[in-house]
Amino acid sequence: MKNKKFIGLITSLLFATTILVACSQEDEDVAEADKGTKVEEPKITLRLADNQPADYPTVIGDQKFAELVNEKSDGRITIEVFPAGQLGDEKSVLEQVQLGAIDFARINASPLAEFNDDFTVFSVPYLFNSDDHLWNFLNGEKGTALLDGLQEAKMQGLAYYDSGSRSFYSTKPLTSIGDLKGQKIRVQQSEINIKLMEALGASATPMPYGEVFSALQTGIIDGAENNLPSFDSSNHYQEAKYLIMDHHTRVPEVLLMSKTAWEKLSAEDQKLIKQAALDSVETQRQAWADYEEKSLKTLNDAGVTITEVEDISPWQETVKPIVDEFSKNYPELVDAINSASP
Template identity: 55%
Template sequence: MTGRKIIASLMCVLVTGLLLTGCSTKNATDQAPKTTTFRLAENQPPDYPTTVASKKFAELVNERTKGRIKIEVYPSGQLGDEKSVIEQVQMGAIAFTRVHSSPLAEFSKPFSVFSLPYVFENENHMWKFLEGDMGTKMLDTLASSKMQGLAYYDNGARSLYFKKPVKSLEEIKGLKIRVQQNRVTMEMVNAFGASPTPMPYGEVFSSLQTGVIDSAENNFPSYYTSNHYQAAKYCLLNKHQRAPEVLLMSKFVWDKMSEEDKKILKQSALEAGKYQRQLWTAFEKDSEAKLRAAGVTITDVTDFKPWQAAVKPVIDKYGAEFKAEMEAIEKARK
C-alpha cells in the first residue's frame, strides 16, 4: 500500500469515528430526561409544618418522575398573599400552592361546611371524613374554578384567647372578638353572645394592645408565632372549629400532565399530607409548652354541650345547604 493510500485509509477511519461519536452524543442528549420546573407558593415560614411538608411533596415528585418534574417551594409569602396566589394558580402563572380551606368556599360551596362550629367531635372524626369519599370528592369540586385539590393538611382546632380571664361561655357575652370575614364564623360569635369584629390578621396584635378588641381566635401555633399571647394571656380551649389546609394546583397545569404523572402527584401529595400531620402534632405541643412557659393561662373546656347548644341555630341554618356533606360527616362519626 502506497503512502497516499495509507493516509486516505487513516482519514476514512478518523472521519467514520467522528461521525459515530457525533451520533452517540446526539442519542445521549435525546435520551436525557427534560426537567420541567414549577413553583409552589407558601405563605408560612420555612420551618412551619405546611412548608416542610410541601418540600417533602416536591422531593417525592422529583424522585418518582426521575427528575422530570422539579417543584421549587417559595415560603414566607414571597409569591404574594393567599388571595393573589389563588388568582395566579387559576391563571396557571403559579402551578402549586397551600391555602387554608376557608377562602376556597368562594369557589366551591361545599368548603363552607368547615366553617360550621362543632361539626367534628375531634381530630379523628375530621380525618375520617376528609379521607372518605366525600372529602376526596370535595377536592375535585375546585376544577370548575380552574384548580385541582391534591390533599389536606392539618390545621388543628381554633379556640378563643382574651385580654382578661375567661372560663365559661357566659363570661364572653358582650366581648368584641376578632374573626375572619366569614358569615358563618360571625354568626357563630353572635350565637355565643359576643360581638364579632372582622379585621385583617395583621391588625389583630395592635388591636388587642389598644383594646379595640377583647379577644381573637386561632390555633396554638398561630397564637404563639403571631405574639398575640403577649397582649392576650388567657386562652379558653373551646375548640369551636376544625378547618383543614389544602394543597392544590392549577387545573391548567394539571390537564397537561400525563395520567402517570397525575397519579404520582396525587400519591405524593397524600404522603406529604400524612407527614405534615405528624409535624403538626409535634409543633402544636411545642407551641402549647412555650405559651405556658410564657405565663399564658390555658383553661380546658370540660363540657362542650352549652357551646354546642348555643350554635345549634347556626348549624341548622347553614347545614341545610350542605345536606350531602353533613350526612357524610355524621356517617364518619360512627
C-alpha cells in the same frame, strides 16, 4: 453461450442475495441498538407557592411533597417551593394558579368556599368533635370529592394538610362559655363568624389580622380566636392571658395544582403527583403536632391560663340554629360528616 449466460445469472442472484442478507443484518443491528437506547423524556420544573415561613409545618409538607415527586420521577420532575409569600399573598396566588402562571399552591380551605360552596362546611362551628372526626371525613369519599370539585374553578385539589383547630383567647378571664358574654372578639370577616359570636353572647369585631396585637393592647378588642401556633407566633399571648380550648372550627389546608398545569401532564404523571401529595401528609401532620406542642410550652411558660373544654355539648347546643341553617342547604355533606364521627 448459454452456459455463460447461466453462470452470469447465477452470479447476479448470489450478489443480490448477499446484499439483501447484509441489509437485513444491518436492520437487525439497528433494532437491537434501539432496544438498548431509551428515549429520555423531557424534564419538568414546576413552582409551588406558600405564604408561611420556611420552617412552618405546611412548608415542611410542601418540601416533602417536592422531594417525593423528584424521587418517584427519577429526577425528571422538579418542584421548586417558594415560602414566605415570595410569589404573592394568598389571594393573588390563587388567581395566578387559576391562570396557570403558578403550578401549585398551599391554600387555607376557608377562601376556597368562594369557588366551591361546600368548603363553607369548615367554618360551621362545632361540627367536628375531634381531629379524628375531621380526618375521617377528609379521607373519605366526600372529602375527596371536595378536592375534585375545585376543577370547575380551574384548580385540582391534591391533598389536605393539618392546621389544627381554632379557639378563643382574651385579656379577660375566659374559662367557661358564659365568660364570652359581652366581650369584643376579633373574627375573620364572614357572616357565619358574626353569627357565631352573637350566639355566644359576644360582640364580633372584624379587623385585619395585623391590627389585632395593638387592638388587644389598647382595649379596642378583648380577645380573638385562632389556632395555637398562630396565637404563639403572633405574640398575642403577651396581652391575652386567657385561652379556652373550645376547638370551635377545624379548618384544614389544601395542597392544590393549577388545572392548566395538571392537564399538561400525562396520566402516569398525574397519578405520580397525586400519590406524592397524599404520601406527604404524614410528614406535614407530624410537623404540625410538633409545632403545637412547642407552642403549648411557650404559652405555659408565659403564664397563660389554659382551659380545655371537656364537654362540648353545651357549646354545640348554643350554636345549633347556625348548624341547622347550614344543614338544610347541605344535607348530604352534613350526613357524611356525622357518619365520619368515630
